[in-house]
Amino acid sequence: MTKIMTITLSHMDLKKIELLDCGQNNWEVWSAKMCNHLLLKHGGGYIPGVIACLDETLDPVSTGTWDLNAKSVYHYSIDHLFMCRRTGLSPPIH
Numbered sequence: 001m002t003k004i005m006t007i008t009l010s011h012m013d014l015k016k017i018e019l020l021d022c023g024q025n026n027w028e029v030w031s032a033k034m035c036n037h038l039l040l041k042h043g044g045g046y047i048p049g050v051i052a053c054l055d056e057t058l059d060p061v062s063t064g065t066w067d068l069n070a071k072s073v074y075h076y077s078i079d080h081l082f083m084c085r086r087t088g089l090s091p092p093i094h
Helices: 027-040 060-086
Strands: none
Touching: 027 060
């Protein structure tokens, strides 16, 4: 049985990362800092898919934890993008 640990992401930590600003063209720096931050918090593997989703029939508890972690990382990243928008800074649109 695989054990997936629950990650903890703090919005106070998120405020330490500079805001994404198209005017400064800082996407690469911002992206690297976000990825490093998430890796330190054990959440970085969810973005590129390194931490694969488990088979719920084999391990429902770990699968539930995986789902919560993946959603947390997603919303954590989206929250930071909305912080950029509230301050008048815009992330790049691809």
